Amino acid sequence: MKNLSLSELLFRYERILFIFIGIFLVFISWSFIIPKTRDVLEAKKALDQEKIRLSRLEAKLADLKTLNEFELSERTTLSLQAIPDKKNVMAVMTSLRTQATETGAAIESLQVSPGELSATASAKPGVDKLDFKLEIVGTLDSVLNLFEKIQSSLPLVSLSQVKIELSGETVTVSLTLESYFLPLPETLGAIDSPVPKLTSDEEKVLGEISSYSFLPPVSFPPVVGRTNPFSF
Numbered sequence: 001m002k003n004l005s006l007s008e009l010l011f012r013y014e015r016i017l018f019i020f021i022g023i024f025l026v027f028i029s030w031s032f033i034i035p036k037t038r039d040v041l042e043a044k045k046a047l048d049q050e051k052i053r054l055s056r057l058e059a060k061l062a063d064l065k066t067l068n069e070f071e072l073s074e075r076t077t078l079s080l081q082a083i084p085d086k087k088n089v090m091a092v093m094t095s096l097r098t099q100a101t102e103t104g105a106a107i108e109s110l111q112v113s114p115g116e117l118s119a120t121a122s123a124k125p126g127v128d129k130l131d132f133k134l135e136i137v138g139t140l141d142s143v144l145n146l147f148e149k150i151q152s153s154l155p156l157v158s159l160s161q162v163k164i165e166l167s168g169e170t171v172t173v174s175l176t177l178e179s180y181f182l183p184l185p186e187t188l189g190a191i192d193s194p195v196p197k198l199t200s201d202e203e204k205v206l207g208e209i210s211s212y213s214f215l216p217p218v219s220f221p222p223v224v225g226r227t228n229p230f231s232f
Contacts, residue, residue: 056192063195081154081214085184087130092179094215095153103145105138132177143171154214
């Protein structure tokens with residue numbers, strides 16, 4: 001058998017050699033280059049997401065710098081006076097009794113069943129209601145003045161049921177008022193979420209109720225023998 005030189009061997013097995021080299025390169029690509037490329041793409045994707053998050057944080061910081069701390073505090077206080085974060089029975093009772101005294105009307109009876117006095121007492125989401133049942137006696141003018149004061153005071157209440165009886169110049173009114181409360185949110189959203197802003201309608205409402213009267217709640221002296229401390 002004739003001995004072949006190296007060049008002759010390479011020439012004879014050139015195709016086989018190229019196939020082997022090709023297979024080797026494919027193996028190297030799958031085992032090294034492709035995983036590294038995938039890592040680079042994932043790193044770029046994560047970097048792009050961080051850039052977006054940074055942009056949102058910068059925009060949020062710019063919005064926060066435009067806020068007036070005093071105005072924000074005033075609006076927060078006003079909102080909580082209008083719709084407390086819990087069942088503020090004493091605030092409503094204080095307001096009603098003071099308004100009745102100012103108008104000359106007399107509250108003959110006032111009943112409320114507050115249930116659990118906590119912000120989480122209601123399982124329903126959103127604004128919840130608390131009913132007050134009253135019987136008011138006075139002249140027509142004093143009762144109408146009382147209604148006007150009730151509708152322009154804080155906490156906000158609304159009339160749900162009204163029954164009027166006339167006896168000469170004396171007016172007896174039985175009515176049910178609805179007071180509202182809304183628990184504070186348990187979370188404030190993601191740190192890079194936009195700063196929530198008031199709509200024009202919300203701005204208008206805050207402007208309207210800013211002129212409403214608000215009386216800090218007072219404690220009424222306990223009455224011995226009363227089964228319901230929230231009625232008289």
